[in-house]
Amino acid sequence: LPLPPGPKINWFGSVSNIPKVRPWLIYGGPWKETFGDLIYIQIFGNPILVVNSATAAADLLEKRGAKYSSRPVRTMVVDLIGWDWLASSFPYGSKWQKHRIMFHRHLPANESSTKYHPLQIQEARILCRRLLDSPVDFRHHVRNAAATIVLRMAYGQSVDTNDYVPLADKALSSLAQAGIFGTFLVDYIPILKYAPSWFTFKRKALEWRIPTRAMRDLPFAKVKEHIAQGKGSDCIVSQELEKLSCDSGSKEGENTVANVSATMFAAGADTVVSTLSACFLVMSLYPDIQAKAQADLDAVLAQRRLPNFNDRSQLPFIDYICYELLCAKIAYCSASFSLNFVQTMATSDAPWACTLYLRSEEDEYRGFRIPKGTTANQVLPNVWSILHDPETYPDPLTFNPWRFENTSNGLNPFPDPAFGFGRRFCPGKHLAFDTLWIVVASTLAVFSITKETDANGQIKEPTTEFTPHLLSHPLPFGCTITPRSSNARELILESDL
Numbered sequence: 001l002p003l004p005p006g007p008k009i010n011w012f013g014s015v016s017n018i019p020k021v022r023p024w025l026i027y028g029g030p031w032k033e034t035f036g037d038l039i040y041i042q043i044f045g046n047p048i049l050v051v052n053s054a055t056a057a058a059d060l061l062e063k064r065g066a067k068y069s070s071r072p073v074r075t076m077v078v079d080l081i082g083w084d085w086l087a088s089s090f091p092y093g094s095k096w097q098k099h100r101i102m103f104h105r106h107l108p109a110n111e112s113s114t115k116y117h118p119l120q121i122q123e124a125r126i127l128c129r130r131l132l133d134s135p136v137d138f139r140h141h142v143r144n145a146a147a148t149i150v151l152r153m154a155y156g157q158s159v160d161t162n163d164y165v166p167l168a169d170k171a172l173s174s175l176a177q178a179g180i181f182g183t184f185l186v187d188y189i190p191i192l193k194y195a196p197s198w199f200t201f202k203r204k205a206l207e208w209r210i211p212t213r214a215m216r217d218l219p220f221a222k223v224k225e226h227i228a229q230g231k232g233s234d235c236i237v238s239q240e241l242e243k244l245s246c247d248s249g250s251k252e253g254e255n256t257v258a259n260v261s262a263t264m265f266a267a268g269a270d271t272v273v274s275t276l277s278a279c280f281l282v283m284s285l286y287p288d289i290q291a292k293a294q295a296d297l298d299a300v301l302a303q304r305r306l307p308n309f310n311d312r313s314q315l316p317f318i319d320y321i322c323y324e325l326l327c328a329k330i331a332y333c334s335a336s337f338s339l340n341f342v343q344t345m346a347t348s349d350a351p352w353a354c355t356l357y358l359r360s361e362e363d364e365y366r367g368f369r370i371p372k373g374t375t376a377n378q379v380l381p382n383v384w385s386i387l388h389d390p391e392t393y394p395d396p397l398t399f400n401p402w403r404f405e406n407t408s409n410g411l412n413p414f415p416d417p418a419f420g421f422g423r424r425f426c427p428g429k430h431l432a433f434d435t436l437w438i439v440v441a442s443t444l445a446v447f448s449i450t451k452e453t454d455a456n457g458q459i460k461e462p463t464t465e466f467t468p469h470l471l472s473h474p475l476p477f478g479c480t481i482t483p484r485s486s487n488a489r490e491l492i493l494e495s496d497l
């Protein structure tokens with residue numbers, strides 16, 4: 001059978017003209033026009049299948065989930081830096097399955113789950129107070145809110161956000177720098193992991209290993225210590241440890257609990273921060289969207305109280321803003337992945353942009369042969385392309401929440417691909433969406449968000465670029481955040497926490 005179409009492969013076994021800047025636009029644009037929704041590329045003999053359409057992604061990653069649900073083993077990140085606890089990068093198998101079951105036990109399974117709503121409402125209100133005190137630090141406050149929600153769920157009162165976030169930042173920066181498969185040669189030649197420690201990559205790995213292990217071990221130890229002192233609070237770790245003691249738990253069981261709780265933070269804090277930061281950017285760029293959202297909020301709340309989840313059914317436009325944020329419909333900072341000549345793992349310009357799958361065996365699809373490679377067989381769903389398909393999302397580059405009012409004939413569906421595919425689909429989707437919703441609704445109910453002005457009253461246009469890391473955020477931008485009225489200020493100060 002022939003290989004799927006794609007650009008020419010040189011005699012090094014690689015495609016030489018892989019775009020280095022915003023390649024998702026090329027894969028989903030001119031290359032999609034030339035080659036279609038399946039594009040075959042090769043890097044050092046390793047086959048990579050770029051999937052540009054929702055149909056092909058569903059056919060391969062969902063219907064053939066048993067073959068397409070693994071992740072590549074990354075020697076640098078896992079063996080050397082110590083990210084062996086990060087469940088989202090576990091290869092498919094029984095160990096991953098045990099962790100996945102635990103995620104499902106604690107994360108909301110559907111829209112009707114209200115378990116974490118009080119915590120989410122409280123953090124949204126604390127965020128409003130902080131925005132009132134120091135609006136310029138809005139990104140820091142958003143980060144605190146998103147981090148605290150996941151930390152309270154996982155570790156209860158045992159861990160302080162202000163201590164944990166800097167530690168996690170240090171650890172996660174190693175993932176951002178080394179997480180791309182192939183950034184270090186040792187990914188291709190695993191035996192190099194035994195090289196002496198004076199090699200630069202080994203030195204770096206040893207340095208990064210310290211915060212990476214601490215990110216998992218310290219908060220877990222803290223909860224255990226508090227339980228031993230009789231000061232334990234209700235949280236995922238304490239519930240699971242109690243369950244383990246009833247089941248005469250093992251070291252392996254404890255490890256699973258520690259891995260699950262730390263992975264929740266790694267997978268569930270930065271993603272939400274990036275989406276919410278983008279919300280502040282979007283609101284400053286599109287005053288008409290903000291005005292519509294505020295008119296709806298005022299009609300329901302009469303500016304007399306802050307929103308809660310019971311209001312959700314009456315505030316669909318807030319949902320639509322969140323959907324559009326998940327589609328990353330901001331010109332040039334959209335969900336994506338990039339690939340350079342040594343990278344065989346996708347990275348994204350938005351954290352949800354790409355998910356990487358490893359095929360377990362050679363396969364056939366639509367009359368094409370999808371061959372096995374020497375190190376890895378990777379499948380990259382181009383989420384940008386899927387969420388910007390004009391057949392599904394007409395006029396896809398325009399940030400237009402109103403589009404979701406028209407969902408006839410399969411148009412404008414909920415942007416599920418933002419949360420991945422098949423068996424590796426994000427188990428935090430409902431939790432994440434609830435956090436987005438309550439934060440967007442609460443801040444818009446009481447604040448007006450506009451572009452910054454300089455000393456002469458001239459408007460300063462914010463940048464709409466995103467950082468190019470594995471976990472990516474909007475580049476620093478300014479905006480002005482002011483209470484909508486004196487009444488709004490009172491509401492913030494008087495709200496129950």
Ligand code: HEM
Binds near residue numbers: 354418424428431
């Ligand atoms: C806007 C917020 C979020 C977005 C866009 C997002 C997106 C994603 C994506 C794209 C994946 C990879 C799925 C795949 O490979 O097909 C993923 C995995 C995951 N997410 Fe989320 N996520 C978000 C928030 C959260 C939250 C709040 C949590 C939990 C606290 C969470 C927990 C996880 C976990 C545990 C995985 C790994 C699943 C596995 O490998 O089996 N996520 N997420």
